[in-house]
Amino acid sequence: MIPVSTFKDMRVALFGLGGSGLATARALQAGGADVVADDDNEASRARAASAGIPIGSLRGANWKSFQALVLSPGVPLTHPQPHWCVELAHAHGVEVIGDIELFCRERRRLCPDSDFIAITGTNGKSTTTALIGHILAQAGRNPQIGGNIGTAILELAAPASKVSHVVECSSYQIDLAPSLDPSIGVLLNVTPDHIDRHGTLEHYAQVKERLVAASKIAVVGVDDAICRAVAERIESRGRRLERISTGEPVARGIRFEAPSLVEIGADSQTEIADLTGIGSLRGAHNGQNAAAAFAVCRAAGLTRQQIVDGLRSFPGLAHRMEEIGRIGHVLFVNDSKATNAEAAERALSSFERIYWLAGGRMKEGGVSSLVRYGPKIAKAFLFGEAEETFGRTLRGHCPVMACGTLADAMAAAFEDARADACLEPVVLLSPACASFDQFPNFEVRGDAFRAVFHKLSATAAPSGGAS
Numbered sequence: 001m002i003p004v005s006t007f008k009d010m011r012v013a014l015f016g017l018g019g020s021g022l023a024t025a026r027a028l029q030a031g032g033a034d035v036v037a038d039d040d041n042e043a044s045r046a047r048a049a050s051a052g053i054p055i056g057s058l059r060g061a062n063w064k065s066f067q068a069l070v071l072s073p074g075v076p077l078t079h080p081q082p083h084w085c086v087e088l089a090h091a092h093g094v095e096v097i098g099d100i101e102l103f104c105r106e107r108r109r110l111c112p113d114s115d116f117i118a119i120t121g122t123n124g125k126s127t128t129t130a131l132i133g134h135i136l137a138q139a140g141r142n143p144q145i146g147g148n149i150g151t152a153i154l155e156l157a158a159p160a161s162k163v164s165h166v167v168e169c170s171s172y173q174i175d176l177a178p179s180l181d182p183s184i185g186v187l188l189n190v191t192p193d194h195i196d197r198h199g200t201l202e203h204y205a206q207v208k209e210r211l212v213a214a215s216k217i218a219v220v221g222v223d224d225a226i227c228r229a230v231a232e233r234i235e236s237r238g239r240r241l242e243r244i245s246t247g248e249p250v251a252r253g254i255r256f257e258a259p260s261l262v263e264i265g266a267d268s269q270t271e272i273a274d275l276t277g278i279g280s281l282r283g284a285h286n287g288q289n290a291a292a293a294f295a296v297c298r299a300a301g302l303t304r305q306q307i308v309d310g311l312r313s314f315p316g317l318a319h320r321m322e323e324i325g326r327i328g329h330v331l332f333v334n335d336s337k338a339t340n341a342e343a344a345e346r347a348l349s350s351f352e353r354i355y356w357l358a359g360g361r362m363k364e365g366g367v368s369s370l371v372r373y374g375p376k377i378a379k380a381f382l383f384g385e386a387e388e389t390f391g392r393t394l395r396g397h398c399p400v401m402a403c404g405t406l407a408d409a410m411a412a413a414f415e416d417a418r419a420d421a422c423l424e425p426v427v428l429l430s431p432a433c434a435s436f437d438q439f440p441n442f443e444v445r446g447d448a449f450r451a452v453f454h455k456l457s458a459t460a461a462p463s464g465g466a467s
Contacts, residue, residue, distance in 0.1 A: 001023075001155055002154050002155075002156065002157075002159075003032075004024075004027045004031040004105075004154065005032060006031070006109060007028060007031060007033040007067060008031055009033075010033055010068075011033075011036065011067060012028055012034065012035050012066060012068050012070060013066045013068070013070070014035055014037040014038070014069070014070045014071075015037070015039065015058060015069065015072065016039060016073075016074060016075045017037060017039040017041075017044040017045065017048040018074060020072055020099055020152040022047075022051060022053065023099070024070055024098075024152070024154055025053045026051075026154075027102070027154035028102075029054075034054075035054050036054060036056040036061060036066075037053050037054060037056070038056060038058040038085070058085050059084070063088055063089065063091070063092035064092060066092075067094070067095075068096070069085060069086070069089040069094050069096045070097055070098065070099070071083075071085070071086065071176055073148075073173045073175075076197060078197075078199065078203075079199040080196060080197075097176050097177065099152060099154050100169060100177040101176060101177040102154060103154060104116075104177060104179050104180055104181060105179070107159040107165075108181075110159045110160070111161055113161070113183075114159040114160060114183075115164035115165065115184070115300060116159070116164075116165045116182045116183045117132060117164065117165065117167065117296055118167050118168075118180065118211055118215070119132070119166070119168050119186040120170070120174060120186065120187055120188070121189045121208070121221070122188075122190055122192075123188065123189055123191070123285065124188045124285055124288060125148070125149075125186075125188060126148075126149045126317055127316070127317050128188060128289040128292050128293060129147070129149050129167070130317050131289055131310075131311075133166040134310055135297045135302065135310030135314075136166065136297065136302070136310075138309060138310040139297075139302050139307075139309075141162075141300075142157075142162055142163050142164060143165075143166050144156040146166075146167060147167035147168040147169055148168040148169060148173060149168040164300065171193075171198065171204060171207045171208055172197065174207050174211050175207050177210075179214075180210060180211060181215070182211065182214075183215070183216050184215060184217045185211045185214075185215030185217070185218050186211075186218075186219045186220075186296060187208060187209065187218070187219070187230060188221045188292060189221050189223060189227060190204070190205050190208050190224060191342070205226045212234060216240065217241075217299050218231075218239055219241075220241065220244070221243075221245065221246075221288055222244070222248050222250060223245055223246055228248070231243055242295040242299070244256075244291040244295060245291070246285070252264060252265060254272070256275075256284060256291050258275075259275050260272075260273065260274050261273040261291055272294065273294060273304075273307065275290060278311060278312055279316070279323045280322075280323070281311065281316075282350040282351075283346050283347070290311055294307050294311075297310070319334055319335070319443060320335060321334075321346075321350065322334040322335070324449070324453050325453060325457065327414065327418070327453075327460050328460070329423065330418055330426075330427060332426075332427045332449075334446045334449045335428060335430035336435070336443070338431060339360075339431065339433060339434050339442055340363045340433075341365055341367050343432070344358070344367070344370060344432035345370060345373070347430040348373040348377070348428075352376055352422075352424075353424065353425045354373075354376050354377050354378060354425075354428050355377075355378050355427045355428065356377050356381065356398075356413075356430065357406065357409045357410060357413060357428065357431065357449075358382055358386075358390055358430065359382045359383040359386045359387050359406075359431055360383070360386055360432075360433030360436070360437055360439075360445070361384065361386065361433055361434040361435070361436045362385065362386035362390070363432075363433065363434060366390065366393055366432075368393055370432065371394065374394075377398035377399075378416070378420065378425065379399040379416055380394050380398055380400045380401070382400060382403060382409070383403045383404055383408070383409045383438070384406075384437045384438055386432075386433050387402050390432075406429070406438065406445065406449065406452070410429075410449065410452045410453070411456065414427055429445075429446070429449045
């Protein structure tokens with residue numbers, strides 16, 4: 001835990017008592033703040049009270065006594081409208097901040113030169129965060145990995161000279177961190193997302209840009225127009241900039257040219273890492289993640305060989321193109337995190353012979369954008385609420401089978417894939433749907449995929465043993 005002493009002996013309002021909210025409340029208490037915590041959910045209030053967090057009603061509180069409102073990132077700050085506690089804070093001139101901001105203030109107090117690597121982007125930020133942390137750990141560093149991935153930032157070790165904080169930041173967290181100032185900031189990409197919480201794409205992009213705007217070193221993906229403009233603004237201010245690309249040409253920077261990372265200089269191009277055979281980094285989207293990780297880790301002082309060794313040993317993240325295993329020559333890949341067509345496209349573009357498991361609760365647009373991958377799809381096995389609609393969209397582009405449930409879809413896909421004579425048929429769960437029709441979240445859906453794989457491998461014929 002990082003005790004937040006910057007509010008010692010001050011009264012602080014806190015709203016939102018989920019995981020990060022509880023961690024923030026404990027950190028403020030440990031630093032000597034007088035905390036008054038609240039939540040709209042009575043069960044969350046009761047859980048926090050049983051954990052020793054002081055609970056009160058912020059609706060009737062004396063707001064003139066508060067030095068700050070610490071808001072959990074899941075609570076609306078601006079759109080679709082400010083939460084009532086935000087409106088009360090604004091009415092009384094009380095600043096509204098989040099846990100990332102508290103970390104930034106403690107870092108400036110404790111060790112302002114410590115490594116603080118912050119990563120954001122619409123897609124790929126979790127994998128990139130985990131990959132950077134893994135490379136640093138393999139090289140003998142002491143990375144503290146958290147934020148929007150895994151551990152809440154204030155539950156990590158305190159900033160120190162030999163500690164590297166590697167922190168994933170969502171747009172919600174950045175919006176609550178006005179003094180965010182990483183030593184190395186990463187912006188991977190910006191595509192339309194979370195517009196309900198930011199109002200417009202322009203505002204969403206502006207929030208994302210703030211993470212790299214104040215970084216000592218900025219690593220920016222330039223494959224989309226928004227981020228190309230961000231890179232140009234950063235460069236015009238004289239800040240150190242590293243461009244990364246998977247498609248757009250760059251005059252200087254690191255570009256993924258399958259299967260390698262290539263460093264492009266004024267008069268040279270040099271291969272700096274070969275990603276061949278790294279299953280956890282398949283696809284152009286992971287090429288971007290690897291390029292970002294290479295740029296960050298080199299800026300943090302690692303050698304090329306240390307970075308390459310870390311890339312090669314990276315196990316990947318659960319539910320994100322996760323290679324579960326093989327039964328005979330059939331590869332099983334869990335990409336349950338792909339909850340929309342754009343995310344599923346990354347997986348479909350990464351394999352050549354696919355037995356595709358798709359379905360769930362359909363999102364706007366369905367899978368019409370994916371029909372161009374028909375030649376790669378040996379057969380689509382559909383399940384869940386979207387089964388009928390997806391079937392109508394995909395028929396004529398690839399063979400289709402309605403299966404009802406994920407387990408039935410897997411069993412049918414395996415039977416077909418094991419009879420396929422190609423070198424590496426892939427049973428791919430990349431649903432392009434939310435999970436909520438049959439599973440509470442994508443993690444449970446991915447765990448179900450893994451459990452069925454183990455059942456199939458246990459009952460497969462001896463000639464098709466799991467690996």
